Amino acid sequence: MTTSSNYTNLRDIWYTMIGIPGLEDAHTWISIPICSMYIVAVVGNTLLLFLIFTEHSLHEPMYLFLSMLALADIFLSTVTTPKMLAIFWFQEGAISFGSCVSQMFFLHFIFVAESAILLAMAFDRYVAICYPLRYTTILTPSVIGKIGIASIIRSFLICFPLVFLVYRLTYCGRNIIRHSYCEHMGIARLACDSIQVNIYYGVIVALFSTCLDVVLIIISYALILCTVFRIPSQDARLKALGTCGSHVCVILLFYTPAFFSFFAHRFGGHSIPLHIHILLANLYVVVPPALNPIIYGVKTKQIQEKFIQVFSLSKKFC
Numbered sequence: 001m002t003t004s005s006n007y008t009n010l011r012d013i014w015y016t017m018i019g020i021p022g023l024e025d026a027h028t029w030i031s032i033p034i035c036s037m038y039i040v041a042v043v044g045n046t047l048l049l050f051l052i053f054t055e056h057s058l059h060e061p062m063y064l065f066l067s068m069l070a071l072a073d074i075f076l077s078t079v080t081t082p083k084m085l086a087i088f089w090f091q092e093g094a095i096s097f098g099s100c101v102s103q104m105f106f107l108h109f110i111f112v113a114e115s116a117i118l119l120a121m122a123f124d125r126y127v128a129i130c131y132p133l134r135y136t137t138i139l140t141p142s143v144i145g146k147i148g149i150a151s152i153i154r155s156f157l158i159c160f161p162l163v164f165l166v167y168r169l170t171y172c173g174r175n176i177i178r179h180s181y182c183e184h185m186g187i188a189r190l191a192c193d194s195i196q197v198n199i200y201y202g203v204i205v206a207l208f209s210t211c212l213d214v215v216l217i218i219i220s221y222a223l224i225l226c227t228v229f230r231i232p233s234q235d236a237r238l239k240a241l242g243t244c245g246s247h248v249c250v251i252l253l254f255y256t257p258a259f260f261s262f263f264a265h266r267f268g269g270h271s272i273p274l275h276i277h278i279l280l281a282n283l284y285v286v287v288p289p290a291l292n293p294i295i296y297g298v299k300t301k302q303i304q305e306k307f308i309q310v311f312s313l314s315k316k317f318c
Contacts (some may be wrong), residue, residue, distance in 0.1 A: 001207055010167065013097035015190070017177045019087045020282065022275040024245035031088035034282060034305040037290040040080040041107075044293035045070035051306045058302060060126070061139035065121045066296060068148055069250070079106045080181040080285045087180055100182040101166055106286075107183060109159040116151035119213045122220040125244050130227045158209050165201060169296045178274065180282050182249050206262060214255060221248075246299040253288045253295075 013029035019027055052058045052067045080103070086092040097101075128135050162184050179186050188198040224244065231237045257280055297303050
């Protein structure tokens with residue numbers, strides 16, 4: 001591992017991630033729930049994808065967006081968790097600069113893309129409730145495909161500059177990452193140069209991607225509530241709101257810890273211990289991906305029925 005005072009070749013830089021600072025003795029115990037949730041996330045979301053793509057009755061806009069969310073959840077947890085578990089189990093924290101930057105890019109890329117998918121799902125509920133007769137004509141398969149492609153392109157354009165921002169910095173010997181995975185500011189803080197540009201860009205990305213998505217989601221649900229409360233029948237109102245229940249739970253699960261981490265990281269100072277930040281960040285990449293398929297499975301009758309059908313058929317063949 002290179003420890004010279006001035007790095008001239010970024011390919012020579014190797015970092016050591018130490019996991020959760022201050023909780024090294026508990027890494028093995030912490031790894032048990034994280035590994036369990038990772039398995040649930042991969043199996044649950046894969047099963048959800050299988051059900052949606054094999055059952056023709058689930059080829060509706062709501063479920064197609066849900067399949068995008070499931071795919072993003074698999075990637076989000078897989079980009080980070082295997083290396084995290086290697087640190088917890090085998091103390092294998094070494095990672096090259098290139099690999100660290102790659103993990104950083106895909107982590108932020110998937111996060112921004114998933115935020116866009118949640119916005120698309122809010123738009124889906126808005127159209128379904130406010131314009132039910134035009135639902136299938138507005139959200140055609142072509143439109144859904146274009147929304148998915150737009151989400152990927154937007155995420156790429158937002159996150160790719162992060163690669164240049166960390167590559168432009170000069171690194172001079174600090175190689176300990178006090179985290180379990182690589183993220184933008186974690187890499188930038190190891191540089192010897194000023195990182196003001198990195199900080200400003202990180203805030204701009206948060207404001208004009210994630211925060212903008214949240215504002216648009218809130219507007220969508222405000223319009224939904226206005227429409228729902230104009231429905232004369234109470235049963236119809238409850239049914240309309242019930243179709244939004246799963247999505248609201250997933251939104252809260254996704255954005256609440258993300259915003260807590262963002263604001264605590266920048267404004268919390270030393271009032272919140274570092275190991276709490278890192279522990280929440282570790283849980284964040286496995287808890288929402290693990291719970292999302294469960295939430296939709298419990299709250300969505302069509303998915304429950306298809307799951308029971310598939311499970312019953314598999315038992316017959318066994």
